[in-house]
Amino acid sequence: MIDMIVTDPTLLIEYTLMAMLLAVGVAIVRLRDLFAVVMLLGVYSLLSAAWFVSLDALDVGFTEAAVGAGISTLLLLAAMLLTARSAEPVSAIRHWSAFAVALAGGAALFYAIGDMPAFGDPDAPANAYVGLQYLERTQADIGVPNVVTAVLASYRGFDTLGEVVVIFAAGLGVMLLLGMGGRKPRKDGEGEE
Amino acid sequence: MIMLWINMAVALAVAVAMALMLSRLFAGPTLYDRVLATNSFGTKTILLLLVYGVLTGESAVTDIALLYALINFVATIAILKFFRYRSLEIALAQMSLRRAIGGGDDE
Numbered sequence: 345m346i347d348m349i350v351t352d353p354t355l356l357i358e359y360t361l362m363a364m365l366l367a368v369g370v371a372i373v374r375l376r377d378l379f380a381v382v383m384l385l386g387v388y389s390l391l392s393a394a395w396f397v398s399l400d401a402l403d404v405g406f407t408e409a410a411v412g413a414g415i416s417t418l419l420l421l422a423a424m425l426l427t428a429r430s431a432e433p434v435s436a437i438r439h440w441s442a443f444a445v446a447l448a449g450g451a452a453l454f455y456a457i458g459d460m461p462a463f464g465d466p467d468a469p470a471n472a473y474v475g476l477q478y479l480e481r482t483q484a485d486i487g488v489p490n491v492v493t494a495v496l497a498s499y500r501g502f503d504t505l506g507e508v509v510v511i512f513a514a515g516l517g518v519m520l521l522l523g524m525g526g527r528k529p530r531k532d533g534e535g536e537e
Numbered sequence: 538m539i540m541l542w543i544n545m546a547v548a549l550a551v552a553v554a555m556a557l558m559l560s561r562l563f564a565g566p567t568l569y570d571r572v573l574a575t576n577s578f579g580t581k582t583i584l585l586l587l588v589y590g591v592l593t594g595e596s597a598v599t600d601i602a603l604l605y606a607l608i609n610f611v612a613t614i615a616i617l618k619f620f621r622y623r624s625l626e627i628a629l630a631q632m633s634l635r636r637a638i639g640g641g642d643d644e
Contacts, residue, residue, distance in 0.1 A: 354593055357552075357585060364559060380562070405601060421620075
């Protein structure tokens with residue numbers, strides 16, 4: 345353990361983050377107080393964002409922090425305020441069947457890992473065909489040091505624009521259906537738990 | 538080598554603080570304990586990221602940590618505001634005024 349830490353000191357941080365992700369995940373499943381669950385989901389997003397950063401995926405980490413810890417916490421909070429404050433207890437059989445489904449899904453993913461090319465394999469599809477072209481030409485074509493950002497925002501700029509339009513249309517549709525600001529706030533139980 | 542151990546000790550201390558915040562987040566009991574714990578946990582996440590940046594020598598992590606700090610702050614304010622007013626549409630400047638008149642919640 346000590347040798348591993350000296351050769352790769354960031355391992356300890358990654359293990360810490362993963363252990364905390366696990367603890368938060370278990371707590372989200374166990375807790376019945378929905379406000380605590382919403383807060384914990386925000387913490388979960390923040391932790392996974394930090395973990396993405398430790399995996400050198402800065403873009404993904406930033407998006408996860410903005411969307412997961414920022415916006416979705418508020419959305420879930422708003423949804424919770426419209427419904428109940430605490431979840432009803434779920435029967436044990438449903439717990440275990442959900443656990444079995446999750447376990448089967450995880451096992452399938454682990455089974456699929458075996459077919460993946462090794463990390464950094466020069467013959468892997470990501471390193472062999474069009475990816476090389478992107479790596480060679482991005483600096484000259486666009487001049488952005490981060491290739492992922494260049495592909496997303498410049499090479500596939502129209503694609504990304506189309507996605508933004510779709511999301512905007514979806515949001516507009518939800519707003520039209522639900523109405524904005526027309527709802528009177530409830531008067532009972534303000535502020536406290 | 539000494540610097541490495543110092544950095545690791547700092548990371549460990551921050552991790553212990555994070556675990557303490559998590560225990561407060563799990564146990565509650567009131568809403569404000571949890572909001573405070575979430576905010577503090579976010580701050581510790583930022584500190585851990587910064588230690589990570591120092592360990593690996595990547596300066597880009599500092600920018601990300603700054604962005605996390607901004608998001609953390611805004612999210613905490615938004616959560617508290619949402620719980621007080623059940624809406625994000627009221628401007629912060631009007632809040633004290635509304636409370637002074639006594640019409641904050643039933644308009």
